[in-house]
Amino acid sequence: xxxxxxxxxxxxxxxxxxxxxxxxxxxxxxxxxxxxxxxxxxxxxxxxxxxxxxxxxxxxxxxxxxxxxxxxxxxxxxxxxxxxxxxxxxxxxxxx
Numbered sequence: 001x002x003x004x005x006x007x008x009x010x011x012x013x014x015x016x017x018x019x020x021x022x023x024x025x026x027x028x029x030x031x032x033x034x035x036x037x038x039x040x041x042x043x044x045x046x047x048x049x050x051x052x053x054x055x056x057x058x059x060x061x062x063x064x065x066x067x068x069x070x071x072x073x074x075x076x077x078x079x080x081x082x083x084x085x086x087x088x089x090x091x092x093x094x095x096x
Contacts, residue, residue, distance in 0.1 A: 012060050019060040020046075024053035032056050 008028055012019035023029060032054065035043040047055040073081070 010063060012063065016060055018057040019063055020055065021058050022053070022055045024051065026052075029054055032058070 006023075006025045008021075008023040008025050010019055010021050021028070021032065023032070029052065032043060032045065035058070036045055036056075042059050043056060045054050045056045049055075
């Protein structure tokens with residue numbers, strides 16, 4: 001069975017101080033909900049739909065686009081990161 005399609009869009013008009021963020025992705029819903037508590041004057045949820053998706057206003061100067069940083073790691077560094085990730089996953093698993 002195919003995964004349900006999730007969508008996130010950001011719309012900003014040049015010169016406007018806020019941009020409009022619409023999402024059905026849980027990671028963004030969680031972040032925006034958290035931001036409304038941390039920054040109530042800056043982030044506002046305008047609509048929350050029955051399916052859980054939301055439409056919010058966020059400051060336009062918060063939005064940036066940049067390419068993913070490429071890291072040149074040695075094999076030893078890769079192994080250390082892999083083992084660190086496994087340890088963190090175990091810790092997270094033991095807490096739940």
